[in-house]
Amino acid sequence: MGTESILLVEDRLHVREAVARPYVEAGARVQALATCAEAIDFLTLYRPDWILVREEQANELLFWLRGHQDRVDVPVVLLPDLPLAA
Numbered sequence: 213m214g215t216e217s218i219l220l221v222e223d224r225l226h227v228r229e230a231v232a233r234p235y236v237e238a239g240a241r242v243q244a245l246a247t248c249a250e251a252i253d254f255l256t257l258y259r260p261d262w263i264l265v266r267e268e269q270a271n272e273l274l275f276w277l278r279g280h281q282d283r284v285d286v287p288v289v290l291l292p293d294l295p296l297a298a
Contacts, residue, residue: 216240219260221251221269222291231264231291248272255283262287 218235222228223246232242243260245251248269259282265273267290277283 216262217258217260218242219251219254219258219263219265220244221246221248221263221265221273223247223266223269227266227291248276252276255280259283260286262289264289264291266291267293 216235216239218232218240220228220232220235220242222231222244225246228244228246232244235242243254243258245254248265251263251265251273255276263273263286265288270288270290274288277286277288
């Protein structure tokens with residue numbers, strides 16, 4: 213996984229850090245962002261290998277991806293909106 217580039221979109225900081233940590237420790241490059249607006253800005257410049265996005269935030273990002281043929285084939289994994297302790 214050393215060369216994997218992952219875009220993580222999660223608005224809760226503690227969840228973003230917890231999800232990113234094992235990927236970073238495995239050698240992946242993780243761009244962890246809080247909002248879809250930030251993710252879209254990132255995606256206009258870079259093409260990650262895959263995207264992890266909070267289920268609650270996915271609609272905006274998926275809509276944007278659908279309109280961009282050079283990004284539409286990037287795999288997207290939805291993070292379920294589970295209640296987590298802070």
